[in-house]
Amino acid sequence: MMFSLARLISKSAGSTVAGEAKHVPSKLSLMARAMSSQVTYEFETLNVTSPEEYVKHVELNRPKKMNAMNTAFWTEMIDCFNKLAVDPECRVVILSGAGKMFTAGLDFSDNEFFKTLMEGDEVSRKAFIFRRGIPMMQESFSVLERCNKPVITAMHQGCIGAGVDMSAAADIRYCTDDAWFQIKEIELGLAADLGTLQRFPKIIGNDSLCRELVYTARKFTAEEAKDMGFVSRIFPDKEAMMAATVELAQTIASKSPVAIQGSKINMVYSRDHSVPEGLEYMATYNSAMLQSEDTMKAVMGLMTKETPVFAKL
Numbered sequence: 327m328m329f330s331l332a333r334l335i336s337k338s339a340g341s342t343v344a345g346e347a348k349h350v351p352s353k354l355s356l357m358a359r360a361m362s363s364q365v366t367y368e369f370e371t372l373n374v375t376s377p378e379e380y381v382k383h384v385e386l387n388r389p390k391k392m393n394a395m396n397t398a399f400w401t402e403m404i405d406c407f408n409k410l411a412v413d414p415e416c417r418v419v420i421l422s423g424a425g426k427m428f429t430a431g432l433d434f435s436d437n438e439f440f441k442t443l444m445e446g447d448e449v450s451r452k453a454f455i456f457r458r459g460i461p462m463m464q465e466s467f468s469v470l471e472r473c474n475k476p477v478i479t480a481m482h483q484g485c486i487g488a489g490v491d492m493s494a495a496a497d498i499r500y501c502t503d504d505a506w507f508q509i510k511e512i513e514l515g516l517a518a519d520l521g522t523l524q525r526f527p528k529i530i531g532n533d534s535l536c537r538e539l540v541y542t543a544r545k546f547t548a549e550e551a552k553d554m555g556f557v558s559r560i561f562p563d564k565e566a567m568m569a570a571t572v573e574l575a576q577t578i579a580s581k582s583p584v585a586i587q588g589s590k591i592n593m594v595y596s597r598d599h600s601v602p603e604g605l606e607y608m609a610t611y612n613s614a615m616l617q618s619e620d621t622m623k624a625v626m627g628l629m630t631k632e633t634p635v636f637a638k639l
Protein backbone atom coordinates (compact mmCIF):
# COMPACT_ATOMS: atom_id res chain seq x y z
CA MET A 327 0.00 0.00 0.00
CA MET A 328 2.78 2.40 1.06
CA PHE A 329 4.77 1.43 -2.01
CA SER A 330 1.97 2.03 -4.49
CA LEU A 331 1.13 5.38 -2.89
CA ALA A 332 4.76 6.47 -3.17
CA ARG A 333 4.81 5.41 -6.82
CA LEU A 334 1.63 7.31 -7.52
CA ILE A 335 3.06 10.47 -5.97
CA SER A 336 6.47 10.17 -7.66
CA LYS A 337 4.75 9.71 -11.03
CA SER A 338 2.82 12.89 -10.45
CA ALA A 339 6.05 14.89 -10.27
CA GLY A 340 6.60 15.02 -14.06
CA SER A 341 4.53 17.87 -15.42
CA THR A 342 4.80 21.22 -17.20
CA VAL A 343 7.71 23.64 -16.91
CA ALA A 344 7.51 27.01 -18.67
CA GLY A 345 8.09 26.49 -22.37
CA GLU A 346 8.02 22.69 -22.14
CA ALA A 347 6.38 21.19 -25.19
CA LYS A 348 4.82 18.03 -23.82
CA HIS A 349 2.86 17.41 -20.67
CA VAL A 350 1.80 13.91 -19.74
CA PRO A 351 -0.88 14.14 -17.07
CA SER A 352 -0.05 12.12 -13.98
CA LYS A 353 -2.47 9.77 -12.25
CA LEU A 354 -2.73 12.28 -9.45
CA SER A 355 -3.67 15.15 -11.77
CA LEU A 356 -6.17 12.93 -13.57
CA MET A 357 -7.69 12.09 -10.19
CA ALA A 358 -7.78 15.79 -9.33
CA ARG A 359 -9.48 16.58 -12.64
CA ALA A 360 -12.05 13.85 -12.07
CA MET A 361 -12.67 15.22 -8.58
CA SER A 362 -13.08 18.77 -9.81
CA SER A 363 -15.64 17.79 -12.42
CA GLN A 364 -17.69 16.32 -9.59
CA VAL A 365 -17.70 19.49 -7.50
CA THR A 366 -21.04 21.26 -7.70
CA TYR A 367 -21.97 24.40 -5.86
CA GLU A 368 -25.72 24.64 -5.51
CA PHE A 369 -26.98 26.51 -2.51
CA GLU A 370 -30.04 28.38 -1.33
CA THR A 371 -28.20 31.23 0.41
CA LEU A 372 -24.94 31.35 -1.57
CA ASN A 373 -24.31 31.91 -5.24
CA VAL A 374 -20.99 30.48 -6.45
CA THR A 375 -19.44 31.51 -9.78
CA SER A 376 -16.02 31.44 -11.45
CA PRO A 377 -15.20 34.94 -12.76
CA GLU A 378 -11.72 33.83 -13.87
CA GLU A 379 -9.69 30.64 -14.07
CA TYR A 380 -8.99 29.28 -10.58
CA VAL A 381 -11.00 32.11 -9.00
CA LYS A 382 -14.28 31.28 -7.22
CA HIS A 383 -16.72 33.95 -6.16
CA VAL A 384 -19.06 33.17 -3.26
CA GLU A 385 -21.86 35.70 -3.04
CA LEU A 386 -24.14 35.92 -0.01
CA ASN A 387 -27.44 35.67 -1.81
CA ARG A 388 -30.39 36.82 0.28
CA PRO A 389 -30.53 40.41 -0.98
CA LYS A 390 -34.13 41.00 0.09
CA LYS A 391 -33.16 40.13 3.67
CA MET A 392 -29.90 42.10 3.57
CA ASN A 393 -28.05 38.76 3.43
CA ALA A 394 -29.07 37.97 7.00
CA MET A 395 -27.73 34.60 8.13
CA ASN A 396 -30.40 31.92 8.54
CA THR A 397 -30.29 28.19 9.37
CA ALA A 398 -29.55 27.18 5.77
CA PHE A 399 -26.69 29.67 5.61
CA TRP A 400 -24.82 28.21 8.59
CA THR A 401 -24.68 24.71 7.11
CA GLU A 402 -24.18 25.85 3.51
CA MET A 403 -21.08 27.86 4.43
CA ILE A 404 -19.46 24.72 5.85
CA ASP A 405 -20.43 22.65 2.84
CA CYS A 406 -19.32 25.33 0.39
CA PHE A 407 -15.90 26.06 1.89
CA ASN A 408 -15.14 22.39 2.50
CA LYS A 409 -15.73 21.85 -1.22
CA LEU A 410 -13.65 24.87 -2.23
CA ALA A 411 -10.84 23.61 0.00
CA VAL A 412 -10.36 20.49 -2.13
CA ASP A 413 -11.48 21.79 -5.52
CA PRO A 414 -8.42 21.86 -7.83
CA GLU A 415 -10.22 24.50 -9.93
CA CYS A 416 -10.13 26.87 -6.98
CA ARG A 417 -6.98 28.69 -5.86
CA VAL A 418 -8.53 31.76 -4.31
CA VAL A 419 -12.01 32.75 -3.10
CA ILE A 420 -13.84 36.08 -3.22
CA LEU A 421 -16.64 36.57 -0.68
CA SER A 422 -19.13 39.41 -1.24
CA GLY A 423 -22.81 40.22 -0.71
CA ALA A 424 -25.61 40.64 -3.26
CA GLY A 425 -27.93 43.64 -3.13
CA LYS A 426 -27.91 46.67 -0.89
CA MET A 427 -25.34 45.60 1.69
CA PHE A 428 -22.75 42.97 2.59
CA THR A 429 -24.71 41.47 5.50
CA ALA A 430 -27.09 42.35 8.33
CA GLY A 431 -25.69 39.47 10.43
CA LEU A 432 -27.86 37.01 12.33
CA ASP A 433 -31.35 36.50 10.84
CA PHE A 434 -33.82 37.68 13.48
CA SER A 435 -36.76 36.18 11.63
CA ASP A 436 -35.34 32.66 11.46
CA ASN A 437 -37.84 30.89 13.69
CA GLU A 438 -36.29 27.51 12.97
CA PHE A 439 -32.98 28.72 14.35
CA PHE A 440 -34.41 30.27 17.50
CA LYS A 441 -36.69 27.26 18.11
CA THR A 442 -33.66 24.96 18.01
CA LEU A 443 -31.81 27.17 20.45
CA MET A 444 -34.73 27.33 22.86
CA GLU A 445 -35.62 23.62 22.82
CA GLY A 446 -36.15 21.99 26.23
CA ASP A 447 -36.96 23.68 29.51
CA GLU A 448 -34.32 22.37 31.87
CA VAL A 449 -31.24 24.57 32.10
CA SER A 450 -28.45 21.97 31.96
CA ARG A 451 -30.09 20.19 29.03
CA LYS A 452 -30.55 23.46 27.22
CA ALA A 453 -26.91 24.26 27.92
CA PHE A 454 -25.91 21.02 26.21
CA ILE A 455 -27.90 22.07 23.14
CA PHE A 456 -26.14 25.45 23.04
CA ARG A 457 -22.81 23.77 23.68
CA ARG A 458 -23.27 21.74 20.52
CA GLY A 459 -24.86 24.52 18.44
CA ILE A 460 -22.39 27.35 19.04
CA PRO A 461 -19.29 25.45 17.82
CA MET A 462 -21.26 24.50 14.72
CA MET A 463 -21.96 28.16 13.99
CA GLN A 464 -18.34 29.04 14.76
CA GLU A 465 -17.34 26.39 12.24
CA SER A 466 -19.33 28.25 9.55
CA PHE A 467 -16.68 30.99 9.70
CA SER A 468 -13.65 28.95 10.79
CA VAL A 469 -13.95 27.11 7.45
CA LEU A 470 -12.71 30.32 5.78
CA GLU A 471 -9.51 29.95 7.76
CA ARG A 472 -9.22 26.19 7.44
CA CYS A 473 -9.73 26.34 3.67
CA ASN A 474 -6.08 26.71 2.66
CA LYS A 475 -6.97 28.92 -0.29
CA PRO A 476 -6.88 32.68 0.42
CA VAL A 477 -10.29 34.26 0.99
CA ILE A 478 -10.80 37.92 0.04
CA THR A 479 -13.91 39.62 1.43
CA ALA A 480 -15.27 42.52 -0.60
CA MET A 481 -17.70 44.46 1.57
CA HIS A 482 -20.11 47.25 0.72
CA GLN A 483 -22.50 49.19 2.98
CA GLY A 484 -23.40 47.38 6.22
CA CYS A 485 -21.29 44.67 7.78
CA ILE A 486 -23.11 43.96 11.03
CA GLY A 487 -22.60 41.57 13.94
CA ALA A 488 -21.84 38.12 12.57
CA GLY A 489 -20.62 39.85 9.39
CA VAL A 490 -17.64 41.13 11.36
CA ASP A 491 -17.03 37.62 12.81
CA MET A 492 -17.09 36.24 9.27
CA SER A 493 -14.86 38.80 7.59
CA ALA A 494 -12.35 38.57 10.46
CA ALA A 495 -11.79 34.93 9.45
CA ALA A 496 -10.85 35.95 5.89
CA ASP A 497 -7.33 36.61 4.63
CA ILE A 498 -7.82 39.98 2.97
CA ARG A 499 -10.55 42.60 3.40
CA TYR A 500 -11.53 45.28 0.89
CA CYS A 501 -14.49 47.64 1.23
CA THR A 502 -16.31 50.51 -0.42
CA ASP A 503 -16.26 54.09 0.70
CA ASP A 504 -19.83 53.77 2.04
CA ALA A 505 -19.08 50.65 4.09
CA TRP A 506 -19.73 50.65 7.81
CA PHE A 507 -19.07 48.04 10.43
CA GLN A 508 -20.65 47.23 13.76
CA ILE A 509 -19.73 44.68 16.42
CA LYS A 510 -23.35 44.73 17.49
CA GLU A 511 -23.68 41.73 19.81
CA ILE A 512 -23.57 43.82 23.04
CA GLU A 513 -26.80 45.49 21.88
CA LEU A 514 -28.39 42.05 21.71
CA GLY A 515 -27.29 41.38 25.29
CA LEU A 516 -24.68 38.81 24.37
CA ALA A 517 -20.93 38.53 24.03
CA ALA A 518 -19.90 37.97 20.40
CA ASP A 519 -19.20 34.26 20.14
CA LEU A 520 -18.36 33.55 16.51
CA GLY A 521 -14.75 34.74 16.33
CA THR A 522 -14.69 38.54 16.54
CA LEU A 523 -13.32 38.57 20.09
CA GLN A 524 -10.62 36.09 19.11
CA ARG A 525 -9.59 37.31 15.65
CA PHE A 526 -10.41 41.02 15.48
CA PRO A 527 -7.91 42.16 18.20
CA LYS A 528 -5.12 40.26 16.49
CA ILE A 529 -5.96 41.83 13.13
CA ILE A 530 -6.10 45.43 14.29
CA GLY A 531 -3.36 45.12 16.92
CA ASN A 532 -5.04 47.76 19.08
CA ASP A 533 -6.53 46.23 22.22
CA SER A 534 -7.95 49.49 23.56
CA LEU A 535 -9.80 50.33 20.33
CA CYS A 536 -11.05 46.78 20.04
CA ARG A 537 -12.57 46.89 23.52
CA GLU A 538 -14.11 50.28 22.81
CA LEU A 539 -15.84 48.94 19.68
CA VAL A 540 -16.98 45.76 21.43
CA TYR A 541 -18.27 47.46 24.60
CA THR A 542 -20.08 50.31 22.83
CA ALA A 543 -21.26 48.56 19.63
CA ARG A 544 -20.74 51.87 17.85
CA LYS A 545 -20.60 51.83 14.08
CA PHE A 546 -17.23 52.52 12.49
CA THR A 547 -16.58 53.79 8.99
CA ALA A 548 -14.55 52.45 6.08
CA GLU A 549 -11.90 55.07 6.75
CA GLU A 550 -11.63 54.05 10.40
CA ALA A 551 -11.54 50.39 9.39
CA LYS A 552 -8.60 51.16 7.11
CA ASP A 553 -6.80 53.25 9.72
CA MET A 554 -7.01 50.40 12.23
CA GLY A 555 -5.91 47.83 9.64
CA PHE A 556 -9.17 45.88 9.42
CA VAL A 557 -9.43 46.55 5.68
CA SER A 558 -6.48 47.14 3.40
CA ARG A 559 -8.15 49.11 0.58
CA ILE A 560 -11.20 51.32 0.08
CA PHE A 561 -12.95 51.87 -3.26
CA PRO A 562 -15.37 54.57 -4.42
CA ASP A 563 -18.09 52.02 -5.29
CA LYS A 564 -18.89 48.32 -5.48
CA GLU A 565 -18.05 48.03 -9.17
CA ALA A 566 -14.53 49.39 -8.65
CA MET A 567 -14.08 47.18 -5.58
CA MET A 568 -15.16 44.02 -7.41
CA ALA A 569 -12.90 44.80 -10.39
CA ALA A 570 -9.90 45.27 -8.10
CA THR A 571 -10.82 42.18 -6.08
CA VAL A 572 -10.95 39.98 -9.18
CA GLU A 573 -7.62 41.43 -10.32
CA LEU A 574 -6.06 40.65 -6.93
CA ALA A 575 -7.55 37.15 -7.01
CA GLN A 576 -6.12 36.56 -10.49
CA THR A 577 -2.67 37.61 -9.33
CA ILE A 578 -2.85 35.19 -6.40
CA ALA A 579 -4.20 32.42 -8.66
CA SER A 580 -1.24 32.83 -11.03
CA LYS A 581 1.27 31.94 -8.29
CA SER A 582 2.28 28.47 -7.16
CA PRO A 583 -0.69 26.98 -5.27
CA VAL A 584 1.78 25.02 -3.16
CA ALA A 585 3.50 28.24 -2.09
CA ILE A 586 0.25 30.16 -1.54
CA GLN A 587 -1.45 27.44 0.49
CA GLY A 588 1.75 26.78 2.44
CA SER A 589 1.99 30.49 3.29
CA LYS A 590 -1.60 30.58 4.55
CA ILE A 591 -1.21 27.41 6.60
CA ASN A 592 1.95 28.79 8.24
CA MET A 593 0.55 32.30 8.84
CA VAL A 594 -2.56 30.87 10.53
CA TYR A 595 -0.37 28.54 12.62
CA SER A 596 2.08 31.31 13.57
CA ARG A 597 -0.70 33.66 14.66
CA ASP A 598 -1.68 31.15 17.34
CA HIS A 599 1.82 30.03 18.40
CA SER A 600 5.12 31.48 19.60
CA VAL A 601 7.81 32.51 17.11
CA PRO A 602 10.01 29.45 17.94
CA GLU A 603 6.99 27.14 17.52
CA GLY A 604 6.09 28.81 14.23
CA LEU A 605 9.65 28.45 12.94
CA GLU A 606 9.72 24.80 13.98
CA TYR A 607 6.45 24.13 12.17
CA MET A 608 7.69 26.01 9.09
CA ALA A 609 10.93 24.01 8.95
CA THR A 610 9.04 20.72 9.06
CA TYR A 611 6.52 21.96 6.51
CA ASN A 612 9.11 23.16 4.03
CA SER A 613 11.32 20.10 4.44
CA ALA A 614 8.74 18.52 2.15
CA MET A 615 7.45 21.50 0.21
CA LEU A 616 10.84 22.91 -0.84
CA GLN A 617 11.04 19.79 -2.98
CA SER A 618 7.92 20.84 -4.86
CA GLU A 619 8.13 20.97 -8.65
CA ASP A 620 6.58 24.42 -8.27
CA THR A 621 9.80 25.76 -6.72
CA MET A 622 11.82 24.61 -9.71
CA LYS A 623 9.27 26.00 -12.16
CA ALA A 624 9.06 29.34 -10.37
CA VAL A 625 12.85 29.77 -10.33
CA MET A 626 13.10 28.68 -13.99
CA GLY A 627 10.39 31.17 -14.83
CA LEU A 628 12.34 33.98 -13.16
CA MET A 629 15.50 33.01 -15.01
CA THR A 630 13.91 32.59 -18.44
CA LYS A 631 11.42 35.45 -17.96
CA GLU A 632 8.66 33.05 -18.93
CA THR A 633 5.44 32.78 -16.94
CA PRO A 634 5.42 29.45 -15.11
CA VAL A 635 2.36 27.22 -15.37
CA PHE A 636 1.67 25.36 -12.16
CA ALA A 637 -0.14 22.03 -11.97
CA LYS A 638 -3.51 21.86 -10.28
CA LEU A 639 -3.65 21.26 -6.56
Ligand SMILES: CCC/C=C/C=C/C(=O)SCCNC(=O)CCNC(=O)[C@H](O)C(C)(C)COP(=O)(O)OP(=O)(O)OC[C@H]1O[C@@H](n2cnc3c(N)ncnc32)[C@H](O)[C@@H]1OP(=O)(O)O
Nearest residue numbers: 390391392394430431432433434435486487488489510511
Ligand atom coordinates in the same frame (compact mmCIF):
# COMPACT_ATOMS: atom_id res chain seq x y z
C1 LIG B 1 -25.72 32.05 19.07
C2 LIG B 1 -25.93 33.23 18.20
C3 LIG B 1 -24.66 33.83 17.71
C4 LIG B 1 -24.83 34.85 16.68
C5 LIG B 1 -24.80 36.13 16.93
C6 LIG B 1 -24.94 37.09 15.89
C7 LIG B 1 -25.19 38.34 16.18
C8 LIG B 1 -25.41 39.38 15.16
O1 LIG B 1 -25.29 39.20 13.98
S1 LIG B 1 -25.82 40.92 15.78
C9 LIG B 1 -26.44 41.78 14.41
C10 LIG B 1 -27.88 41.46 14.12
N1 LIG B 1 -28.37 42.29 13.04
C11 LIG B 1 -28.94 43.47 13.21
O2 LIG B 1 -29.12 43.94 14.33
C12 LIG B 1 -29.37 44.21 11.98
C13 LIG B 1 -30.85 44.47 11.99
N2 LIG B 1 -31.27 45.20 10.79
C14 LIG B 1 -31.12 46.52 10.64
O3 LIG B 1 -30.63 47.20 11.48
C15 LIG B 1 -31.63 47.10 9.36
O4 LIG B 1 -32.56 46.25 8.80
C16 LIG B 1 -30.48 47.34 8.33
C17 LIG B 1 -29.60 48.48 8.82
C18 LIG B 1 -29.66 46.11 8.11
C19 LIG B 1 -31.08 47.75 6.97
O5 LIG B 1 -31.94 48.80 7.15
P1 LIG B 1 -32.85 49.31 5.91
O6 LIG B 1 -33.72 50.40 6.42
O7 LIG B 1 -32.00 49.63 4.75
O8 LIG B 1 -33.71 48.06 5.48
P2 LIG B 1 -34.89 47.34 6.29
O9 LIG B 1 -36.18 47.77 5.71
O10 LIG B 1 -34.72 47.52 7.75
O11 LIG B 1 -34.62 45.82 5.95
C20 LIG B 1 -34.93 45.29 4.67
C21 LIG B 1 -35.37 43.88 4.84
O12 LIG B 1 -34.29 43.12 5.42
C22 LIG B 1 -34.74 42.48 6.62
N3 LIG B 1 -33.65 42.39 7.57
C23 LIG B 1 -32.71 43.29 7.85
N4 LIG B 1 -31.90 42.82 8.81
C24 LIG B 1 -32.35 41.61 9.15
C25 LIG B 1 -31.92 40.62 10.09
N5 LIG B 1 -30.83 40.77 10.86
N6 LIG B 1 -32.63 39.48 10.17
C26 LIG B 1 -33.70 39.28 9.38
N7 LIG B 1 -34.15 40.17 8.47
C27 LIG B 1 -33.48 41.32 8.36
C28 LIG B 1 -35.86 43.38 7.11
O13 LIG B 1 -36.68 42.71 8.01
C29 LIG B 1 -36.53 43.76 5.81
O14 LIG B 1 -37.31 42.67 5.39
P3 LIG B 1 -38.82 42.87 4.89
O15 LIG B 1 -39.57 43.49 6.03
O16 LIG B 1 -39.30 41.51 4.53
O17 LIG B 1 -38.71 43.80 3.71
